[in-house]
Amino acid sequence: MDSFRRDGLTFDVLDAGPSDGEPVVLLHGFPQDATAWARVSPALHQHGLRTLAPDQRGYSPMARPHGRSRYTLRETTADVLALLDAAGLESAHVVGHDWGALVGWALGAWHPDRVRTLTALSVPHPAAMSKAMVSSDQALRSSYVGFFQLPVIPEQLLLAGNGAALRRLLAHGGVPDDAVDRYVARMREPGALSAALGWYRALPWSGRDPVGRVRVPTLHVWSTGDAFLGRAATEATEQFVSAPYRLEVLDDVNHWIPELAPDRVAELVTAHVRTA
Incomplete structure (x- = not known):
């Protein structure tokens, strides 16, 4: 399948690997897209997934x-259920990064x-995360979230100069150049x-x-080089x-784990899937 529909919306999907393999849903975060998993998926396919x-x-x-209300966690989790239904799957293994991880937590609960x-x-x-916000430096690490909730200003800042600020944010985090180009190009679409x-x-x-x-x-993977997410919330999970x-x-991996540690991610996911 290359797409599915829900509530009048059409979602693009990269469906690959053996059709009869154990299904693994890969959920990206901000400001990525499905290609965030481009370096992870081939290894999963080699293991029959x-x-x-x-x-x-x-x-x-x-x-x-x-409308902001169209992006609640209930809506984004319902999108994944619609994907499973469209694929004819009663269930699947779920792997999420960043916002995709939050969707995964909600699905698991x-x-x-x-x-x-x-x-x-x-x-x-x-x-x-909520607990760590009042007991650690997590509130400081998450200060950008409040900025992203402002109207208009984040778009103006991040897209100024053909997306120069967004490009710097990703490049500074070590995201490979080809991925930076893809993500910035996508975010510059109207x-x-x-x-x-x-x-x-x-x-x-x-x-x-x-x-x-x-x-x-549940397998939780955290990296010590993550500037946005600290140890307190991780250890409380x-x-x-x-x-x-x-x-x-x-150790010493930045926030962008799928792009920066794809082989390790594939190894961990494969082992976790086999425990089920």
Whole structure:
């Protein structure tokens, strides 16, 4: 399949690997797209896994609805359920990075019957994140979130000079040049960056719907070089998982784990899938 539909929106999907392999849904974050997994997927395919990587809400050109309320966590998790339905899958392994990890946490708590295993890269459980915001330096690390919720200004800053600020942000984090070019080009499409920022701007609505305990086997991968996410929330995450849980720490890797440590990610995901 190369696309699926939900609620009048059409989502692009990269569906690859053996069609009869264990299905693995790969969920990207901001400001990435499905190609964030381009260096991970081939190794998963070699191990017999099928990957389905959607361009999520706000990123697929035909799935950019207007209004902050259209980007709540309930909406973005429902998109993944629609993907599973369209693919004829009762359940799948879920791997998410950044915002994709947050969607994964919600799926593991709200729809454990649809999730065989969860692998969350970078982002901790949202309840652990909230706890760390008042007990560590996490609020300072997350200060950009408030900025991204402002109207108009983030778009003007990030896209000025053909996206120079966004390009610097990604390049400074070590994202490979070809990936930087893809992501910036996507965000420069009319309305694309505003749609992607809709995830941040919907946080007041998403916060009214707590994620709760995750009830599926969970692997959490965090990197010590992550400037946005600290150790406190990472270490507090286990208490919000009521299932087998493992934390894997990558030393000196920046936030962009799928692009910077693809071989290790593929190795960890493959081993985690085989535990199910």
